[in-house]
Amino acid sequence: MSLLEINDLRIALNGEHDKQVVKGLNLSIEPGQTMCLVGESGSGKSLTALAAMGLLPPVLKPISGTINLKGEDMLKASASRMRELRAVSMSMIFQEPMTALNPVARVGQQIEEVLEFHSSMSKSARAKRAKEMMEAVHLPDVDKMYRSFPHQLSGGQRQRIMIAMALVMRPQLLIADEPTTALDVTTQAQILSLIRELREDQGAAVLFITHDMGVVSEIADDVTVLKLGEVMETQSVDNLLRHPQTDYTRDLLQSVPSQVPRLARAQTSDNIVLATQDLNKTYGGGGWFSRGREVKAAQDVSIHLNKGRTLGIVGESGSGKTTVARCIMRLIDPTSGKVMVDGTDIATMSQKELKPHRKDIQIVFQDPMRSLNPRIEVGQSIIEGPLNFGTPRHEALARARELLELVGLPASAVDRFPHQFSGGQRQRIAIARALAMDPDVLVADEAVSALDVSVQAQVLDLLAELQERLGLGILFITHDLGVAAQICDDVLVMQYGQVVEYGPAAQVLGAPKQDYTKALIAAAPGRHWDFANFRPFAEMAD
Known part of the structure; x- marks a missing residue:
């Protein structure tokens, strides 16, 4: 019998049948298995996980299907029953630990809270168990870490705290939602190794959500590929990487940047x-009174x-x-x-x-949503620099329209706001804004x-094209x-x-x-x- 079985899951905006964001999803995970759920932003990966955990926002509602954990339908469970099951039978590691952890509580206390809610352990026993779990996820100097606040830890250490919280009650199902996306390669490798190790030690099944096919090749037993809420295919990881069945999966794989360096280009300018x-x-x-540590x-x-x-x-x-x-x-x-x-x-x-x-010299930052002013149209963001250097407004706006077309967006986008674009489109706008200064x-x-990965490949191609042209x-x-x-x-x-x-x-x-x-x-x-x-x-x- 499967540990987790999802049948014909449909999730819709406001429960309206014609606004489905997950469309008839079927998924099965056995004990000890790692299933990777793969797809681009908006494919429904995280919504599936949140539905299983009973954490969907009110605006999104399951309108059909079942999510059976050990034979019990999570969609029919009461709120109190879901609270009992979380952490004990299933648990979740979120993508960004800094937003999931309480910034004003020590991390040891936050691990203990799980035990306090779900067990009858004494305070001393909870503290001991929390420290044991911190050691299990290979955190250094556990006593110091136990007393630390989230902001005092590195990104990899915060993610390890999240894993410790998720596994402290030894759940049978671990859901990991993009847990390595923001981490550098060595920390990412450590977290992937840790999840494999804990899965083997505790016998948990893992539902691993990612858009990184490199990560998939390292950790998956089986893979389900989603596109716009629909399952494209489900295969073992080796079969999927060797014999993808759909054009969408082939495109995803071919968008992964190769680690073999490209052929060196001839230097055209000294x-x-x-x-x-x-x-x-x-x-x-x-x-004034003491010498601190220099970095x-x-x-x-x-x-x-x-x-x-x-x-x-x-x-x-x-x-x-x-x-x-x-x-x-x-x-x-x-x-x-x-x-x-x-x-x-x-x-x-x-x-x-x-x-x-x-x-x-101009800069394009990592997160365009934070670098673009959400309250003004993108055209106004693009022309801000040229206006400060004396360019007449009508000339700057005409140039903004040209630049938007240059980066693959319609000229009419000047009148829209940042939230009306996808992440890749916002990054194109940020590039257009930088180019407005003719750097x-x-x-x-x-x-x-x-x-x-597919949007990443498009932006990299765009940068190469702009470099050659400009x-x-x-x-x-x-x-x-x-x-x-x-x-x-x-x-x-x-x-x-x-x-x-x-x-x-x-x-x-x-x-x-x-x-x-x-x-x-x-x-x-x-x-x-x-x-x-x-x-x-x-x-x-x-």
Whole structure:
């Protein structure tokens, strides 16, 4: 008998039959099995999980079907019964632990709350069990971690706390909703290994929700592919990766960026549009009465970027890559060193002196929804920079319409608001806004990390097209080695603020010299698969 069996599940907006967002989904998971639920944003993956947990928002209602956990239909269970089942029979790891954890409660206390609600343990027994669970998820210095608040932990540590909370009552079903999306490759590999280990130790079944086919290849036993609420196919992971049955699955697989570096492009210009010399950024150092700990976020970083080329900076969270980008943009002030934009050192300029140079270097951030003003039309966001530099409004708006068409959106989009677009479309708008200043350098800070693989591929193609057409120099910040391999001409690897390795992408990613670079590459999910050709790399060698 299946542990979880979903039959003909239909979920609709306001319960209206013609507004279905999940359409007749069927799914079955056996004890000890890992089923990956795969699809792009809007496919219904998370809604299926929330329905199983009884956590759907009121505006979305199941209108037919069953969700049977050990033979009991979750859709017919009362609210009190669902509270009894959560954490004991089934539990969920959410995508973003910082929003799921209580920011004003210590993490040990939050794990204990699960035990307090679902068991009759004494306070001392709860504390002991919470610490045992923290050790089980391989957290360091458990006593210190137990007393810490969420903001004092790294992203990987917060996700481990979420896993500890989810598994502390030893549920039979674990639902993991994109638990590794925002993590760097080494932390991601650790979390995937941890989930496999805990599944084997506790015998739990896992419903793993993701859009990352590399992750699927690492953790899945079977895979169900969703598109717009409908099941496209269900297969074992090996069969799906080798013999996808639908065009949609084939397109998903072929959109995965290969970790084999692209062929090096010929350098067409010796014009250096961006360079740093011995760039340093140090935080801390103490206050009036004591000397605090100094953090050297960037140490003696020297780079150069030619017109029409892409330089990638890769590394784990905390490596200093974003600090370097923000120093280059002068969003923060470097402690020492030079930042040369078109031959001019802007590192020590005052904000007034800096203003004429701002147009030469523009940035695209990771989350366009946070960088675009939600209260004004996108056209107004695009023309804001040119207006500040004296461009007449009618000219700026005409240019905004041209730029929207250049990035693949209709000119009429100038009159719409950010929330009316998808994530990929908003990122295109952010690119158009950056291009409105006619920059020589575009800094892309994790600009595709939050996007589905197919949308990610479209944005990467767009950047390559714009670079070829406009001669942009692109500084590309990423933790995704596959993305770096596909878009970068040169790659700089950072760790703890220091440059570990720097050179052509084919050399750094194809034949790394440093152990740290090798470890990054070894941790990347899906590194053994040639997704575009539906086979492992080992078979290509044969």
